[in-house]
Structure formats: C-alpha cells, structure tokens
Amino acid sequence: MIIVSVLYPNGPQARFDIDYYTRRHIPMVQQRLGAALRRVVVEQGVAGGAPGAPPPFLGAAHLYFDSLEAFQGAFASHAAAIMADVPNYTNTQPVIQIGEVRV
Amino acid sequence: MIIVSVLYPNGPQARFDIDYYTRRHIPMVQQRLGAALRRVVVEQGVAGGAPGAPPPFLGAAHLYFDSLEAFQGAFASHAAAIMADVPNYTNTQPVIQIGEVRV
Numbered sequence: 001m002i003i004v005s006v007l008y009p010n011g012p013q014a015r016f017d018i019d020y021y022t023r024r025h026i027p028m029v030q031q032r033l034g035a036a037l038r039r040v041v042v043e044q045g046v047a048g049g050a051p052g053a054p055p056p057f058l059g060a061a062h063l064y065f066d067s068l069e070a071f072q073g074a075f076a077s078h079a080a081a082i083m084a085d086v087p088n089y090t091n092t093q094p095v096i097q098i099g100e101v102r103v
Numbered sequence: 104m105i106i107v108s109v110l111y112p113n114g115p116q117a118r119f120d121i122d123y124y125t126r127r128h129i130p131m132v133q134q135r136l137g138a139a140l141r142r143v144v145v146e147q148g149v150a151g152g153a154p155g156a157p158p159p160f161l162g163a164a165h166l167y168f169d170s171l172e173a174f175q176g177a178f179a180s181h182a183a184a185i186m187a188d189v190p191n192y193t194n195t196q197p198v199i200q201i202g203e204v205r206v
Contacts, residue, residue, distance in 0.1 A: 018205060026206055049197075060108075098148070098150040102121060102146060102147050
C-alpha cells in the first residue's frame with residue numbers, strides 16, 4: 001500500500017480554504033478516482049512541534065492506494081480536472097510525498 | 104482526532120534507517136505511549152510529485168490520538184527517552200506537523 005500525501009505549506013501570504021477543500025475538492029477527487037482510492041484522511045494544521053510553533057502545513061490530505069501503479073492509473077485521466085480546482089482553495093504550491101506503508 | 108506527523112527531510116547527506124525505525128523505534132514509541140496512541144502509520148519515501156522526483160521526506164510516521172491533550176499527556180513523560188533514540192536512525196531534523204482530522 002502507498003500513501004500519497006499532499007501538503008500545503010504555511011507561510012505569510014498562504015491561503016488555504018479548509019471548508020472548500022473538505023466539502024468540494026476532496027469529494028470530487030474521491031468521485032473521480034473511484035475504488036482505486038482506498039482511504040483518504042484530511043487534516044487541518046493546528047501546531048508545529050515546538051511549543052507555540054505554527055503548523056508547517058495549513059492542511060494536508062493523505063490518500064491511500066494499493067500500489068503506485070494503481071495511483072498513477074487512476075490519477076492520469078483526471079489530473080487536469082483535479083489540478084484545475086486547486087486555485088479555488090489555495091494559493092500555495094503543495095508538496096507531494098509518495099511513500100510505501102511499512103507499519 | 105489529531106494526527107502528529109513526523110517527517111524526515113530528504114537531502115544530500117540525509118540518512119534514515121527505515122529498518123531500525125520500524126523494528127526498534129516505533130515499537131518503543133508504541134510501548135511508551137500506550138493506549139493514547141490510537142494508530143500509527145509509517146511510510147518509507149519513494150517518490151515526489153513530478154516524474155522522477157525524489158521524495159521530499161525519506162520517511163515519516165503519522166500518529167493518531169484522540170486529542171491534542173491526549174498526545175501531550177502521553178508524550179510528556181516519555182519525550183526524553185524517545186528523543187534520545189533519534190540519532191540511532193537518522194541525522195536529519197524532523198519536521199513536526201500536528202493536524203486535526205477533518206475527513
């Protein structure tokens with residue numbers, strides 16, 4: 001199983017609309033990726049590690065797929081539509097992390 | 104529910120021993136945090152978002168707790184022991200993200 005994490009960096013001018021993201025963007029992603037998307041967790045950043053530190057990311061989604069191939073196969077034909085929605089909820093450039101689940 | 108993500112940045116000199124991390128460090132963390140730690144997912148970074156891009160993080164753990172207070176209460180008395188083990192598997196400075204689960 002793999003996790004595709006999409007992390008929206010915090011910053012002075014950073015904007016991230018968590019309501020649009022959870023109510024509109026993520027449901028659209030789920031609908032388009034279908035059964036290949038095994039699970040999705042969305043988080044709103046609340047803090048960093050040090051006391052009082054801001055969260056490094058304003059928000060993030062962690063999307064689980066059976067394999068890298070399953071992700072790529074599902075994403076390829078919907079990438080344009082998914083990416084076109086991004087400016088509706090953020091002005092940040094997301095960091096994309098793809099990892100293999102080990103535990 | 105909250106997620107505490109511990110992200111180990113990739114870099115030219117970065118070292119991250121995924122075997123030690125999954126076999127020794129994470130079990131120790133689970134044992135020390137006990138039932139407050141509701142779930143843990145460990146990933147080994149395999150790729151970034153762009154074709155051929157390296158993963159931004161060599162590895163990461165995503166730890167789930169019922170609340171920020173549950174995390175802080177469980178972590179406080181074990182922080183020193185947990186942090187002391189870090190040099191055994193990495194020379195990187197982890198990024199800590201605390202987020203509230205929204206989906």
